[in-house]
Amino acid sequence: MKPFRFLLIALTALVMTSCGTASKVPITGRTHRLSVSDEQVLSLSNSQYQEYMASAKKSTDANATAMVKRVGQRLATAVETYLRENGFANELQYFNWEFNLVKDNAVNAFCMPGGKIVVYEGLLPVTQDEASLAIVLGHEIAHAVAKHSAEQMSKKYNQSQITQLGGAVLSSAVGSGAAQVATAMASIGLQFANAHYSRENESEADHMGLVFAAMAGYDPAVAVSFWQRMSAASGGGSTSYLSSHPSDAKRITDIQKWLPEAQQYYQASKAAGQATSKTSTKSTKSSSKSTTKKTTNTSKATTAKKFTF
Ligand SMILES: [Zn+2]
Numbered sequence: 001m002k003p004f005r006f007l008l009i010a011l012t013a014l015v016m017t018s019c020g021t022a023s024k025v026p027i028t029g030r031t032h033r034l035s036v037s038d039e040q041v042l043s044l045s046n047s048q049y050q051e052y053m054a055s056a057k058k059s060t061d062a063n064a065t066a067m068v069k070r071v072g073q074r075l076a077t078a079v080e081t082y083l084r085e086n087g088f089a090n091e092l093q094y095f096n097w098e099f100n101l102v103k104d105n106a107v108n109a110f111c112m113p114g115g116k117i118v119v120y121e122g123l124l125p126v127t128q129d130e131a132s133l134a135i136v137l138g139h140e141i142a143h144a145v146a147k148h149s150a151e152q153m154s155k156k157y158n159q160s161q162i163t164q165l166g167g168a169v170l171s172s173a174v175g176s177g178a179a180q181v182a183t184a185m186a187s188i189g190l191q192f193a194n195a196h197y198s199r200e201n202e203s204e205a206d207h208m209g210l211v212f213a214a215m216a217g218y219d220p221a222v223a224v225s226f227w228q229r230m231s232a233a234s235g236g237g238s239t240s241y242l243s244s245h246p247s248d249a250k251r252i253t254d255i256q257k258w259l260p261e262a263q264q265y266y267q268a269s270k271a272a273g274q275a276t277s278k279t280s281t282k283s284t285k286s287s288s289k290s291t292t293k294k295t296t297n298t299s300k301a302t303t304a305k306k307f308t309f
Contacts, residue, residue, distance in 0.1 A: 072099030111140035138209030
């Protein structure tokens with residue numbers, strides 16, 4: 001075996017096994033290893049969020065904007081209570097929730113680390129009621145709580161670190177470790193806005209989001225019909241989603257599997273007097289159908305640029 005190859009394999013093994021801090025995801029209990037700190041993630045994402053909000057057109061629909069903020073805040077309060085009472089109190093310092101509604105016909109929403117959540121106006125004809133909006137917001141909040149961005153960044157960081165170590169060996173030039181990390185972080189930073197989550201992350205966000213909505217007093221059962229409407233809005237199947245997203249059929253089957261768990265939180269929330277009164281959806285159904293169809297193409301064009309759900 002060539003000495004270079006042996007060294008590269010040894011270095012790769014070292015990086016793979018030594019880097020990262022183990023961290024547990026609330027609700028699912030999954031353990032992941034994060035190579036980037038919350039501070040690193042937040043400094044990158046907060047500046048991108050500021051840039052995005054400076055150029056985005058905020059919705060002029062005061063009622064809809066108030067609804068997004070109200071439902072979002074209600075979820076955030078329930079989630080924070082859960083985290084505080086279940087051994088995740090240290091995590092609360094990293095969240096500074098913001099819920100925005102922007103003027104954009106795309107059927108979309110996205111979340112940035114730390115709890116910066118953006119809903120597009122085009123999503124509201126599909127959600128139709130507050131409980132379904134809570135399913136989407138719960139999913140977005142879950143991405144932040146489960147640190148899916150940090151997880152994706154860690155993967156990229158590890159890959160780039162391995163590449164850089166390989167490059168250093170190849171050129172026989174041992175550079176400064178700090179400089180290598182800075183270069184790797186900068187390259188990750190540039191990709192940050194276009195990053196998307198893995199299929200596993202999306203599925204986990206569905207599961208956690210369902211539970212979060214239930215904790216906040218929204219009936220999680222609405223998730224099934226909501227995802228069916230989403231499926232119709234995107235032309236059916238999974239072709240209009242990024243490849244990382246679960247197929248619509250799998251998504252709905254999984255949600256049905258998680259519903260009994262979520263219903264327990266919903267019943268507990270109802271017993272504590274937090275459940276919302278059901279908002280009627282029927283009156284908006286016929287008008288929303290045509291809006292939904294019109295926005296589908298726009299959605300396809302814009303989703304790739306954002307954290308899509
Ligand atoms: Zn998602």
